[in-house]
Amino acid sequence: EADIYQxxxxxxxxxxxxxxxxxxxxxxxxxxxWYQQDPGMELHLIHYxxxxxxxxxxxxxxESTVSRIRTEHFPLTLESARPSHTSxxxxxxxxxxxxxxxxxxxxxxxxxx
Amino acid sequence: xxxxxxxxxxxxxxxxDNSIINCAYxxxxxxxxxxxxxxxxxxxQFIIDIRSNMDKRQGQxxxxxxxxxxxxxxxxxxxxxxxxxxxxxxxxxxxxAGSYQLTFGKGTKLSVIP
Numbered sequence: 001e002a003d004i005y006q007x008x009x010x011x012x013x014x015x016x017x018x019x020x021x022x023x024x025x026x027x028x029x030x031x032x033x034w035y036q037q038d039p040g041m042e043l044h045l046i047h048y049x050x051x052x053x054x055x056x057x058x059x060x061x062x063e064s065t066v067s068r069i070r071t072e073h074f075p076l077t078l079e080s081a082r083p084s085h086t087s088x089x090x091x092x093x094x095x096x097x098x099x100x101x102x103x104x105x106x107x108x109x110x111x112x113x
Numbered sequence: 114x115x116x117x118x119x120x121x122x123x124x125x126x127x128x129x130d131n132s133i134i135n136c137a138y139x140x141x142x143x144x145x146x147x148x149x150x151x152x153x154x155x156x157x158q159f160i161i162d163i164r165s166n167m168d169k170r171q172g173q174x175x176x177x178x179x180x181x182x183x184x185x186x187x188x189x190x191x192x193x194x195x196x197x198x199x200x201x202x203x204x205x206x207x208x209x210a211g212s213y214q215l216t217f218g219k220g221t222k223l224s225v226i227p
Contacts, residue, residue, distance in 0.1 A: 040200070040219075040220065040222070041219060041220070042202065042217040042218055042219045042220060043157070043202070043204075043217040044217075045214050045215070048214070058214060059214065059216075090156050090157070092156070092157075099145075099162065100145065100147050100162065100204075100206060100215055101147070101159045101162065102157075102159065102215075103159075104155075104156025104157045104158070105156050106154065106155055106156050107155075107156055
């Protein structure tokens with residue numbers, strides 16, 4: 001069982017709201033990722049970080065931002081949510097010595113009305 | 114463009130039988146492949162990986178086969194159990210391009226019939 005936690009599990013909000021999705025891991029992993037996944041579809045990388053104060057954008061164009069002030073914490077923020085942001089957001093962490101073996105959280109299912 | 118995809122979106126298997134999940138990739142430069150299992154309501158879970166210098170790798174009840182000639186990857190699950198019911202994703206990476214990102218395929222849903 002991986003020690004990576006995402007909150008909230010479900011979130012329903014109105015258009016234009018600012019939201020932050022939380023992700024924390026207690027494994028001391030240096031690498032952390034945010035993926036977006038629509039039902040039954042592949043995962044798309046939206047942000048990643050290889051350590052404190054290091055963040056990069058992934059392949060999927062995103063209007064979200066991330067921060068990595070502490071090793072264990074990697075929050076994702078949407079300044080102004082839109083219905084097109086409705087999706088599942090998965091956080092993952094990994095360690096350089098483990099290659100691409102990532103540990104995923106259970107996800108946040110976001111619905112923007 | 115480059116893509117990683119699966120031949121079959123759904124697969125139904127009788128409990129106790131072997132399962133084979135296929136994956137095709139188009140980037141011949143990909144040198145690392147990995148399989149994840151995603152159960153309903155959960156995040157993906159690592160199953161097994163393989164580097165391009167190998168053509169077969171075995172784990173506990175799972176075997177991954179890599180055919181670079183036809184750019185095909187498969188996951189074999191022996192003696193499939195109800196707990197194996199999930200969506201299975203393959204992913205690839207081209208380490209030589211300096212990429213640190215995995216490209217995921219669309220997934221195959223495996224249903225195990227008791």
